[in-house]
Amino acid sequence: NAGVTQTPKFRVLKTGQSMTLLCAQDMNHEYMYWYRQDPGMGLRLIHYSVGEGTTAKGEVPDGYNVSRLKKQNFLLGLESAAPSQTSVYFCASRGGLAGVNEQFFGPGTRLTVL
Amino acid sequence: QKEVEQDPGPLSVPEGAIVSLNCTYSNSAFQYFMWYRQYSRKGPELLMYTYSSGNKEDGRFTAQVDKSSKYISLFIRDSQPSDSATYLCAMRPDSWGKLQFGSGTQVVVTP
Numbered sequence: 001n002a003g004v005t006q007t008p009k010f011r012v013l014k015t016g017q018s019m020t021l022l023c024a025q026d027m028n029h030e031y032m033y034w035y036r037q038d039p040g041m042g043l044r045l046i047h048y049s050v051g052e053g054t055t056a057k058g059e060v061p062d063g064y065n066v067s068r069l070k071k072q073n074f075l076l077g078l079e080s081a082a083p084s085q086t087s088v089y090f091c092a093s094r095g096g097l098a099g100v101n102e103q104f105f106g107p108g109t110r111l112t113v114l
Numbered sequence: 115q116k117e118v119e120q121d122p123g124p125l126s127v128p129e130g131a132i133v134s135l136n137c138t139y140s141n142s143a144f145q146y147f148m149w150y151r152q153y154s155r156k157g158p159e160l161l162m163y164t165y166s167s168g169n170k171e172d173g174r175f176t177a178q179v180d181k182s183s184k185y186i187s188l189f190i191r192d193s194q195p196s197d198s199a200t201y202l203c204a205m206r207p208d209s210w211g212k213l214q215f216g217s218g219t220q221v222v223v224t225p
Contacts, residue, residue: 004157031210040122042202042217043158050210058212090157102148103213105157 001026004106006091012112013081021076021109023091031094032074033058033103034066036087043090049074081113117141120203120216129225133190137203137216140184144205144214147179149188152200152218161201162188193223 007022023032034046045058049068063085065077074093078085088110092103120137127133135149145166150158162177164170164186170177178187186205190197203216 040217042118042120043215045212048212092157102160102163105150105159107157108155 003027004091004093004104006089006106006109008109009107010110012114013078014114015082017081018077018079019081019111020078021089021091021111023074023076023093023106024072025074025091025093025104026072027093027095027104028071029093029095029104030071032068033092033094034064034074034076035090035092036060036085037090037108038087046076046089081111083113085111086113087111115140116217117214118203118205118216121219122217124220124222126222126224127193129193129195129223131193131223133188133193133197133221133223135188135190135201135203135219135221137186137205138184139186139205139214141205141207141214142181142184143207144181145208146206146211147177147186148204148213149175149177150202150204150215152202154199158202190221193221195223195225197221198223 004025033048035043047066052071091106094103118139147164149162151161152158167181174191176189200218202218204213
């Protein structure tokens with residue numbers, strides 16, 4: 001099992017450009033999450049999904065959109081990137097019983113917006 | 115005020131010492147408590163999981179939850195340089211709720 005994978009690993013954008021971050025999991029998990037991690041701020045939830053075809057807003061959803069067309073994939077889109085979106089983005093997935101299948105995280109995507 | 119507070123450190127200890135980490139929280143509804151370890155430039159990985167109050171031990175790691183004080187702790191015995199990482203606490207009110215993370219404590223274990 002590859003677990004949770006994220007594409008790309010690094011990206012530099014100019015202000016106003018758009019991009020999509022891809023998260024894929026091969027554990028048949030129902031729940032998937034997108035977080036951003038900034039120094040001193042910890043992990044903040046952007047959007048999440050409780051199953052294929054569903055999405056919901058998290059703590060900091062503004063400027064981001066998501067889609068979950070397939071159970072194994074969760075896409076995070078930035079329509080018009082801003083310097084404030086410079087961050088490390090982590091995807092996570094979860095399934096099954098509490099404590100047994102807690103959130104598994106991907107390796108992260110480092111995004112810089114100039 | 116954040117729901118979960120965690121001292122950012124860094125916490126520097128010599129090899130073999132006991133590392134003591136803690137988080138405080140304000141939401142009395144939290145029932146599920148976790149500790150994640152995050153190595154530099156990597157994703158977090160689950161280290162310990164505890165439901166409700168009490169202690170849990172796994173090898174060199176012990177997690178404690180004191181719900182009456184809204185305080186959780188992680189102890190690492192016989193610390194090793196490989197324990198150098200950022201440790202994040204996380205918690206949620208029910209089995210399927212969203213996790214609330216602390217900001218993480220950086221630990222440095224020196225040989």
